[in-house]
Amino acid sequence: MERILLALASAVLMHFGTGLHPVWWLTWLAPLPVLFLARRAGRGTAFAAGTLVWLAGQAQMWPYFTRTLEMPPALAAALIAGPALCYGLGVLLFRTLLVRGRPLLAAAAVPAVWVTTEYAMNLAGPHGAWWSLAYTQADFLPVLQTASVTGVWGITFLLLFVPASIAVLRPRAAVVSGVLVALTLGHGFVRLATPADTGGRKVALVATDSFEDLVRRYGEAVDTAVARGAEIVVLPEKVFKTADLPFARPGVEVVAGIAMETNSAVSYPSGVRYDKHHMIPGMEREFRPGTSLAFLDGNRLGLIICKDLDFPGLVREYGKAGVAALLAPAWDFDEDAWLHSRMAVVRGVENGLAVARAAREGWLTVSDDRGRIVTERYSDRTGMTTVTATLPREGSATLYIALGDWAAWASAGLLLLALGALVCTKSSGSVSESPTGGTTMRPPAPSSV
Incomplete structure (x- = not known):
């Protein structure tokens, strides 16, 4: 009964701590019960419990x-079950290293497995880093600043290492965890003490969920925004079906989302065009993907579209170019509006730039290079929604721009180290397995990890 309650507790915490509307502090707690279960369980039970916790939380x-998203059921099942198996393997590796006398390595193995899984899905899948646990912390700004150093991978590592270090019940692991948390929060508060750069141009985001008389209505909304001082106006994704639009205004750039043979963002009157690189599988198969970046105002502003902000590597190219802000037409699905807007916010923190994202069926959001929400408002079903903000004049350098996904590769290396430790300790005699799969601890050889 105790094991069932522990697994159920982790599943409930996982349900509310992840998904489209996560409660950020529950994400830190979710692994704890199942890891405590794994301490005294057999190998099969530990693996099954971890797998079922993820399945139940992500159902x-x-x-x-x-x-x-109109995914085939088989693909949807694979996208839930595959990571569940990896989560179960992480719990199993934790249990095995712990009972073999390697508590610190056991605590580190849990995040190493999961970060490696996230990174593999980012590289090999069509959805980029959409799966990362790090987005659950998008509104917890001190921790979010870690993305400027490690990308999302460092945040995911912390989210799992902290509870795992508690679950091993060893002072050394707790000290290491405490130092990492202190450094993380200290770094975060120092970055957040830096005032926002508001020396750039004034941007207006305009959107409606309506499909009626859009050329006229958006034209009027653009004129209203310009009359109120906007120098840049961003409209949502795929609003129009032709690039022949009457949006040229003297001294103003109007960025409109246009569905042609490509899914494009076109700026008027300059004619600068960005073609979306990454399409939603199945739903956007008719569009030809783009391959290049697009800039306005020298290299100060970049154009990007919706889903492309799910891909850290693509946005990092804008960071390396020194962009101060990204202008992003977008189209969400209502239920994923918060999560998708926060993915864009995290890309801004990683790359030291602001993001002005105009979504229909979602949030119109301007965030700065620290992930602070400058202004935000939800799109209206029938009327026009407009928000305005001042963009930064310059971008800010980050370690993530310089070093890229080093934290993901470090996690993969740590996973290899943990697997190697299993081979080295397999015959150490520190653990015996009972016939029912349980474990009996013998006095292990002294180890610092």
Whole structure:
């Protein structure tokens, strides 16, 4: 009964700490119960418990995958079950290293497995870093600043290392965890003490969820925004079906989302065009993907579209170019509006730039290079929604721009180290397995890890 309650507790915490509307502080707690379960469970039980916890926590994504994103059920099942198996393997590796007398390595193995899984899905899948646990912390700004150093990978590592270091019940692991948390928060508060750069141009985001008389209505909304001082106006993704639009205004750049043979963002009157690189599988198969970046105002402003902000490597190219802000037409699905807007916010923190993202069926959001929300408002079903903000004049350098995904590769190396430790300790005699799969601890050889 105790094991069932522990697994159930982790599943409930996982449900509310992840998904489309996560409660950020529950994400830190979610692994704890199942890791405590694994301490005294057999190998099969530990693996099964970890797998079932993830399955139960992520079952909430099934309607979103199959109905909203129109995924085939088999693919949706694979996208839930595959990571569940990896989570189960992480719990199993934790249990095995712990009972073999390697507590610190056991604590580190849990995040190493998961960061490696996230990074592999980022490189090999069509959805980039969409799967990262790090987005759950998008509104916890001190921790979010870690993305400027490690990308999302460092945040994910912390989210799992902290509870795992508690679960091993060893002072050394707790000290290491405490030092990492202190450094993380200290770094975060120092970055957040830097005032926002508001020396750039004034931007207006304009959107409506309506499909009626859009050329006229957006034209009027642009004129209103310009009359109020906007120098840049960003409209949502795929609003129009032709590039022949009457949006040229003297001294103003109007960025409009246009669905042609490409899914494009076109700026008027300059004619600068950005073609979306990454399409939603199945839903945007008719569009030809783009391959290049697009800039306005020298290299100060970059154009990007919606889903492309899910890909850290693509946005990092803008960071390396010294862009101060990205202008992003977008189209969300209502239910994923918060999560998708926060993915864009995290890309801004990683690369030291502001993001002005105009979404229909979602949030119109301007965030700065620290992830602070400058202004935000939800799109209106029938009327026009407009928000305005001042963009920064310059971008800020980050270690992530310089070093890229080093934290993901370090996690992969740590995973290899943990697997190597299993081979080295297999015959150490520190653990015996009972016939029922339980474990009996013998006095292990002294080890610092």
